[in-house]
Amino acid sequence: MTEPLDQESRHSNRMQRKKEVVDGKIAAAQEERGVLVINTGNGKGKSSAAFGVVARALGHGLKVGVVQFVKGRSDTGEEAFFRQQPNVAWHVGGEGFTWETQDKERDARAAQAAWEVACGHLSNPEIGLVVLDEMTYAFKYGWLELDEVIAKLLTRPHMQHVIITGRAAPQALREAADTVSDIGMEKHAFQSGIKAMPGLEF
Amino acid sequence: MTEPLDQESRHSNRMQRKKEVVDGKIAAAQEERGVLVINTGNGKGKSSAAFGVVARALGHGLKVGVVQFVKGRSDTGEEAFFRQQPNVAWHVGGEGFTWETQDKERDARAAQAAWEVACGHLSNPEIGLVVLDEMTYAFKYGWLELDEVIAKLLTRPHMQHVIITGRAAPQALREAADTVSDIGMEKHAFQSGIKAMPGLEF
Structure with missing residues (x-):
């Protein structure tokens, strides 16, 4: 035994x-300081991981600023939910994916306006977490200057966390970040013919 | 010109x-039906992506059941935040990572109790989203039977979404899922000596 x-x-x-x-x-x-996180890759979960951290930050009493650079649709659950929270500032900047609008100038203006909102958060030490959702597309399409964005990120308030999401994060941005997660898609419900479901996909 | x-x-x-x-x-x-999602891999964001979808689901008026199979710490922001939401049932099952407790029998009992709570959600069509957080460890350490879990998942209510998180999801579970995201760690703030920060890491 x-x-x-x-x-x-x-x-x-x-x-x-x-x-x-x-x-x-x-x-x-x-070391205790604000962390710069990038959620990139082709898989699902880049934005939702950022929104999960929004909930986490609110649970610790932080104030949160969310700036969405691409407006895919106007009926997302995350926007409906977090806009009700007193400690969240939520800005939707983009006019839709660029292949929806087919108007490069308008997309660039929308991204630059979103970046100005982001700069307000990135200058405000009372904001504990800033989410720059789908921002990487702004570099891909040349809407924003990468160097200028990185310089601003690196001079933000000492204790402020930032999460940037989107596919194909540029190398210089990855180098500037503290944490980089690369989300790969092994498979997706889409491929089996399942429609994008409210409450899960948006 | x-x-x-x-x-x-x-x-x-x-x-x-x-x-x-x-x-x-x-x-x-x-096709419109509930989707089974797995967030696995060694990178950051598996659980927070699930919690972001919790916010998304609440924004669409769904009821949500969260079962945490491993209790890493008792002061998480996500638990503090979501326990205040009327449409969320939150259960913490584990007693800590197994290397904290060094008591395999107690860990197994806690995982089995958590699974019973999960089974209640997985039998209830009023729950639109079930999160089984860090459940994969229950298979790694032999706390739960994989076949029994998969059978229950596949006979859940037709419109119910399920998200399972944790490293090293077993192959049979990946095959049963509709969406599998593999979150890789490119780098982590930890490696630069930055402490786990409240509101970001927990």
């Missing part, structure tokens, strides 16, 4: 070693 | 073709 006890004991020892490694890494990371 | 106009025109034609391709794909996807 010693076998099960030995197994338990081995499990416990292994877990103890794991705990020591994890605790050591956590103890070593002690 | 025709050059800028030609460029504009080429841009517009290219966007028009893109729009046709995207519209065609959207038109082809017409």
Whole structure:
């Protein structure tokens, strides 16, 4: 009857070693400051991960500014939900994906107007989290100057977190960031003929 | 002076073709039903992407059940925030990562109790979205039977969405899912010595 006890004991020892490694890494990371996060890649979840952090930040009493650079549709659940929250400022900047509008000048103006709203947040130390949703398209289509954006990001208030989402984040932006998650699509419901569902996809 | 106009025109034609391709794909996807999503991989954003969809679902008036299989800490912003929402049922099941407790039997019991709560949601058509947060660890450590879980997932209410998060989702679970996002870590603030920040990391 010693076998099960030995197994338990081995499990416990292994877990103890794991705990020591994890605790050591956590103890070593002690700098407290705002973090610049990029959620990029072709998979689902880049924007929703940012919106999950909005909920998290609100739960800790932070104020949040969200700027959406591309307005895909006007009936999103996240906008309906977070606009009701007193500590959230929500701005929708884009006029729709550029292949919807087919008007490059109008898209560029909308992105620049959104960037001005973002700059207001990025200058305001009372805003604990700024989400720049689908901002990477503004670089892809040349609506915004990457250097100017990075300079502004790097001089924002010390404790302010920023999350930038969108496919194909430029390399210089990745280098400026503290955390970069690359969300890959293994498969998508779309491919099986399932319609974009309210409450899940938008 | 025709050059800028030609460029504009080429841009517009290219966007028009893109729009046709995207519209065609959207038109082809017409099935309406609940979607099973898995957010896996080693990067940041698996759970926060699920919590962003919680906000999205609430914005569309859905009821949401969240079951956390691993209790990493008791002061998360998402729990504080979403527990205040009338349409959210929030259950924290785990006793901490297994290397915190070093007690395999207790962890298994906590996971099984969490699964019973999940089964209640997965039998209730009034719940539009079920989040099974960090559930994959329950398979890794043998706390739950994968076959039993998949069978329950596949017989849930027709319009109910489910999101499962956690590293290393088992292959059979990926096959059962409609959407699988694999979140890779390109870099993490942790590696530069930045502490886990409230409102961003938890």
